[in-house]
Amino acid sequence: xxxxxxxxxxxxxxxxxxxxxxxxxxxxxxxxxxxxxxxxxxxxxxxxxxxxxxxxxxxxxxxxxxxxxxxxxxxxxxxxxxxxxxxxxxxxxxxxxxxxxxxxxxxxxxxxxxxxxxxxxxxxxxxxxxxxxxxxxxxxxxxxxxxxxxxxxxxxxxxxxxxxxxxxxxxxxxxxxxxxxxxxxxxxxxxxxxxxxxxxxxxxxxxxxxxxxxxxxxxxxxxxxxxxxxxxxxxxxxxxxxxxxxxxxxxxxxxxxxxxxxxxxxxxxxxxxxxxxxxxxxxxxxxxxxxxxxxxxxxxxxxxxxxxxxxxxxxxxxxxxxxxxxxxxxxxxxxxxxxxxxxxxxxxxxxxxxxxxxxxxxxxxxxxxxxxxxxxxxxxxxxxxxxxxxxxxxxxxxxxxxxxxxxxxxxxxxxxxxxxxxxxxxxxxxxxxxxxxxxxxxxxxxxxxxxxxxxxxxxxxxxxxxxxxxxxxxxxxxxxxxxxxxxxxxxxxxxxxxxxxxxxxxxxxxxxxxxxxxxxxxxxxxxxxxxxxxxxxxxxxxxxxxxxxxxxxxxxxxxxxxxxxxxxxxxxxxxxxxxxxxxxxxxxxxxxxxxxxxxxxxxxxxxxxxxxxxxxxxxxxxxxxxxxxxxxxxxxxxxxxxxxxxxxxxxxxxxxxxxxxxxxxxxxxxxxxxxxxxxxxxxxxxxxxxxx
Amino acid sequence: xxxxxxxxxxxxxxxxxxxxxxxxxxxxxxxxxxxxxxxxxxxxxxxxxxxxxxxxxxxxxxxxxxxxxxxxxxxxxxxxxxxxxxxxxxxxxxxxxxxxxxxxxxxxxxxxxxxxxxxxxxxxxxxxxxxxxxxxxxxxxxxxxxx
Ligand code: FES
Ligand code: FES
Numbered sequence: 001x002x003x004x005x006x007x008x009x010x011x012x013x014x015x016x017x018x019x020x021x022x023x024x025x026x027x028x029x030x031x032x033x034x035x036x037x038x039x040x041x042x043x044x045x046x047x048x049x050x051x052x053x054x055x056x057x058x059x060x061x062x063x064x065x066x067x068x069x070x071x072x073x074x075x076x077x078x079x080x081x082x083x084x085x086x087x088x089x090x091x092x093x094x095x096x097x098x099x100x101x102x103x104x105x106x107x108x109x110x111x112x113x114x115x116x117x118x119x120x121x122x123x124x125x126x127x128x129x130x131x132x133x134x135x136x137x138x139x140x141x142x143x144x145x146x147x148x149x150x151x152x153x154x155x156x157x158x159x160x161x162x163x164x165x166x167x168x169x170x171x172x173x174x175x176x177x178x179x180x181x182x183x184x185x186x187x188x189x190x191x192x193x194x195x196x197x198x199x200x201x202x203x204x205x206x207x208x209x210x211x212x213x214x215x216x217x218x219x220x221x222x223x224x225x226x227x228x229x230x231x232x233x234x235x236x237x238x239x240x241x242x243x244x245x246x247x248x249x250x251x252x253x254x255x256x257x258x259x260x261x262x263x264x265x266x267x268x269x270x271x272x273x274x275x276x277x278x279x280x281x282x283x284x285x286x287x288x289x290x291x292x293x294x295x296x297x298x299x300x301x302x303x304x305x306x307x308x309x310x311x312x313x314x315x316x317x318x319x320x321x322x323x324x325x326x327x328x329x330x331x332x333x334x335x336x337x338x339x340x341x342x343x344x345x346x347x348x349x350x351x352x353x354x355x356x357x358x359x360x361x362x363x364x365x366x367x368x369x370x371x372x373x374x375x376x377x378x379x380x381x382x383x384x385x386x387x388x389x390x391x392x393x394x395x396x397x398x399x400x401x402x403x404x405x406x407x408x409x410x411x412x413x414x415x416x417x418x419x420x421x422x423x424x425x426x427x428x429x430x431x432x433x434x435x436x437x438x439x440x441x442x443x444x445x446x447x448x449x450x451x452x453x454x455x456x457x458x459x460x461x462x463x464x465x466x467x468x469x470x471x472x473x474x475x476x477x478x479x480x481x482x483x484x485x486x487x488x489x490x491x492x493x494x495x496x497x498x499x500x501x502x503x504x505x506x507x508x509x510x511x512x513x514x515x516x517x518x519x520x521x522x523x524x525x526x527x528x529x530x531x532x533x534x535x536x537x538x539x540x541x542x543x544x545x546x547x548x549x550x551x552x553x554x555x556x557x558x559x560x561x562x563x564x565x566x567x568x569x570x571x572x573x574x575x576x577x578x579x580x581x582x583x584x585x586x587x588x589x590x591x592x593x594x595x596x597x598x599x600x601x602x603x604x605x606x607x608x609x610x611x612x613x614x615x616x617x618x619x620x621x622x623x624x625x626x627x628x629x630x631x632x633x634x635x636x637x638x639x640x641x642x643x644x645x646x647x648x649x650x651x652x653x654x655x656x657x658x659x660x661x662x663x664x665x666x667x668x669x670x671x672x673x674x675x676x677x678x679x680x681x682x683x684x685x686x687x688x689x690x691x692x
Numbered sequence: 693x694x695x696x697x698x699x700x701x702x703x704x705x706x707x708x709x710x711x712x713x714x715x716x717x718x719x720x721x722x723x724x725x726x727x728x729x730x731x732x733x734x735x736x737x738x739x740x741x742x743x744x745x746x747x748x749x750x751x752x753x754x755x756x757x758x759x760x761x762x763x764x765x766x767x768x769x770x771x772x773x774x775x776x777x778x779x780x781x782x783x784x785x786x787x788x789x790x791x792x793x794x795x796x797x798x799x800x801x802x803x804x805x806x807x808x809x810x811x812x813x814x815x816x817x818x819x820x821x822x823x824x825x826x827x828x829x830x831x832x833x834x835x836x837x838x839x
């Protein structure tokens with residue numbers, strides 16, 4: 001993607017891809033959060049359009065990247081308001097939309113599970129049996145609790161929490177909540193499918209082409225090699241475009257139509273396709289009078305909606321992220337992923353770290369307050385340093401949490417009064433274990449071609465890889481081409497998630513270039529990181545290296561209206577070595593701005609199980625007018641250090657830094673977003689008898 | 693019905709339905725892909741084009757109302773246009789989806805006030821959303837392009 005093509009609007013995203021004879025798809029969705037589907041009658045749809053109904057897909061396979069729980073259309077029960085029950089392909093999107101109105105569906109409403117509390121009560125089961133997926137995204141021990149709505153439970157046992165608690169002079173226990181949020185990439189989900197000689201070909205915006213390929217192979221009973229996934233550049237994703245969303249349905253329509261079909265998701269349907277997991281976390285943390293942490297217990301529940309997607313993975317990451325980057329001898333974590341009759345929730349920039357940091361770091365400030373300690377002091381006293389042991393039993397190296405905190409604090413003049421100021425430190429793991437492969441070819445007409453599965457979603461990792469390749473090959477950028485990922489051609493990769501592309505692929509690239517030099521035509525490099533956690537004890541290696549950061553915020557609060565103004569916001573992020581400085585800055589700034597939205601106003605709202613703010617007017621995302629003048633950041637580097645991915649690090653600490661800034665004014669909140677009503681209620685609590 | 697307007701300086705004549713938006717017909721019939729639908733309701737600016745010099749959400753304007761107008765899109769700006777150059781130099785984009793709309797809106801602002809204050813820039817671009825959050829550098833780009 002050249003700069004010029006981006007600036008002048010010549011980029012062809014998935015939504016712009018076309019094939020001759022292509023039809024356009026629209027999806028009919030259940031209006032009920034839970035209903036028996038008695039009858040679907042599409043006989044009134046005119047013959048020039050193609051309707052797909054449950055009977056067309058009954059014989060197809062069940063998919064799901066971590067748990068096999070999803071069918072191409074809802075078959076007998078619709079499991080959330082927005083669950084696809086039928087679809088139409090027609091010559092134009094309008095015609096398809098009109099045809100949807102001609103499909104008759106008879107529903108019988110069923111009692112629905114609308115939140116975590118109801119799900120855990122267990123009187124309604126969203127799925128009767130929970131089957132673990134054979135997709136390689138189910139790479140860790142998944143522990144469903146059959147007969148309940150819990151599709152995964154992850155546990156950490158480190159020391160003995162009860163023993164630790166006895167040593168504590170001060171104990172804080174509090175419950176924290178974060179709502180569903182919407183990724184809202186400017187380009188919606190879009191996918192184009194065609195069948196060619198028994199092979200399925202897809203052009204789709206996804207970070208996970210190989211996972212999509214294997215799920216689709218299973219749905220259609222094909223060999224993986226008979227599914228081809230090509231990934232055009234994405235107009236943003238932020239995690240929304242991971243794993244299968246529209247692809248199975250679009251492919252089934254194309255097969256029935258015998259023609260290529262494109263599905264570009266109408267904006268409103270984004271909110272019923274993939275959101276961020278709402279989370280409920282209870283944190284109990286104890287320290288001795290001098291501020292030494294001795295024990296921590298975290299109970300976490302995330303609402304994964306009607307389909308698990310990668311929720312089990314998010315629950316696992318929340319489990320250790322919520323312990324935070326601290327030395328704590330006695331830790332007990334129980335983290336669960338729970339089904340409800342809500343739209344599915346999946347990967348969202350931060351992958352659970354935002355929810356975890358909100359709870360964990362707000363609790364740290366409550367503890368500091370109780371101990372009468374400076375929150376920075378309390379953190380610095382306990383933060384992980386090189387050679388310390390994390391709650392997973394792994395020894396941490398190359399960690400710079402203290403430095404990140406100090407830099408962030410300095411940026412808002414922490415030393416000159418703490419009123420209206422707050423901090424948050426962040427630890428985020430990188431996917432472990434995983435494997436990345438990249439190939440470099442000498443092109444016929446001169447120059448080089450890079451082939452790998454890393455997709456372009458605006459994160460700049462393809463640019464970074466091109467820069468690294470140019471250096472390694474000693475070739476100018478203009479001689480290096482980097483075509484869109486195509487699973488027929490590129491070597492295997494786990495997935496471009498958890499900010500791992502630049503690091504993993506960068507390492508693999510060095511080997512690929514060495515191999516190319518030997519072979520003359522083509523070199524393939526591979527890089528693996530190994531480790532993983534025992535799901536029942538949480539012991540092992542959570543991450544082969546750590547994404548580390550801290551945020552500091554200064555706020556002004558209008559105590560009459562409850563309006564929070566962020567005056568200064570700073571993020572300090574450990575980058576190791578920086579490959580592409582402007583790209584790194586953009587990642588940091590973009591993450592902070594998304595964090596601002598999560599902190600101050602973003603939440604998906606529901607009424608009767610339906611999303612009620614499914615448009616960009618009622619669901620607001622930050623605009624240029626919302627950006628504080630004092631939005632700054634710095635990248636910590638170290639000569640010779642490893643490259644650290646920066647795609648997500650600066651987002652998760654932002655909400656808690658802002659929440660802690662409010663806390664410094666005695667405005668103690670436990671719930672996001674920090675809307676005026678939430679802030680006013682906290683002011684009332686403060687004025688009506690102090691901090692609760 | 694037929695509508696005639698100037699598109700990036702060239703006359704065009706298109707067959708449209710009375711209820712179709714300018715965005716639909718630009719994309720379908722005029723080969724314009726820089727204007728993009730994102731929100732579809734006039735709040736995101738991804739479909740921004742200039743109609744007689746004014747930044748307009750093409751997703752809201754019915755195509756027949758463009759009859760006789762001068763319509764300009766990012767396709768009509770060359771790589772050497774000062775605003776395009778400023779966006780390149782300031783690295784003011786990530787995925788690029790919002791970028792052409794942002795650039796078009798910025799050219800309109802600068803045509804009206806060649807040296808806008810930061811507050812003016814923020815005001816003028818508040819209707820152009822960038823979910824990648826490239827705003828700090830977008831602000832910088834518009835400052836650079838200003839006289
Ligand atoms: S698509 Fe026109 S303003 Fe959003
Ligand atoms: S650069 Fe991606 S939306 Fe603006």
